[in-house]
Amino acid sequence: MPVAELLQRHAAEWRRAVCHPFLDAVREGTLPAAAFDTWLVQDARFVAELLRFQARLLARAPRQAQPVLAGGVTALVEELAWFEQQTAARGLDLAAPALPATARYAELLERLDSADVPNALVALWTIERTYLDAWSGARPGAPEYRKFVEHWTVPVFADYVAGLEVAADRAGPVDADAVFLEVVAAEIAFWEMAVDGR
Numbered sequence: 001m002p003v004a005e006l007l008q009r010h011a012a013e014w015r016r017a018v019c020h021p022f023l024d025a026v027r028e029g030t031l032p033a034a035a036f037d038t039w040l041v042q043d044a045r046f047v048a049e050l051l052r053f054q055a056r057l058l059a060r061a062p063r064q065a066q067p068v069l070a071g072g073v074t075a076l077v078e079e080l081a082w083f084e085q086q087t088a089a090r091g092l093d094l095a096a097p098a099l100p101a102t103a104r105y106a107e108l109l110e111r112l113d114s115a116d117v118p119n120a121l122v123a124l125w126t127i128e129r130t131y132l133d134a135w136s137g138a139r140p141g142a143p144e145y146r147k148f149v150e151h152w153t154v155p156v157f158a159d160y161v162a163g164l165e166v167a168a169d170r171a172g173p174v175d176a177d178a179v180f181l182e183v184v185a186a187e188i189a190f191w192e193m194a195v196d197g198r
Helices: 005-009 011-018 021-028 033-060 063-089 100-112 117-137 146-151 155-171 176-196
Strands: none
Touching: 005 011, 005 117, 005 176, 011 117, 011 176, 021 033, 021 117, 021 146, 021 176, 033 063, 033 100, 033 117, 033 176, 063 117, 063 155, 100 117, 100 176, 117 155, 117 176
16 A cells, blocks of 8 residues: 555544644744744754664665665754754754653654564654645745745655655555554644643
8 A cells, every 4th residue: 555545544634733723823923933942942852863763764674765764864964953053043942851742752753663664664754744744834934934944845855755655665564554643643742732832
């Protein structure tokens, strides 16, 4: 089954993940700066966890999936440097503790370390596809958030997500629905965390 079919099979859950009110507020300029700053710091923490997860997945992935995973690892290293620049410019503290939604997402990534490779690939594709579609839906973004929206919707990122889809399809996932739904639930909780502080 092509992993893209998951988007239709679980359309209601998918819509909640990629059309969240947080994203609407980014597009419309109604999101308080404090809520965005909370999200930005927590997302930087998540990206650090994702880098560790992806590096371990690269080491155990089939040869055909390694090029796209290696490119993603390099991109995440660069993304962390970008987060450091952006948070410093906004006067934010990247050492702030993980909020519960961030901690739960990190625990999910840790559990996925022991999942079979096909399901781990589905999870990674779901994470990145959610990010791409969510920020694409927030375009062009209100002026104060536009540079962030543009950064997360560049064509090279879309190409990377497409490459992950191919890798996941080739790997032949075992229980894609369960993995997909767990990641989508974590993504929804992450948007909500920025607004309610949990």
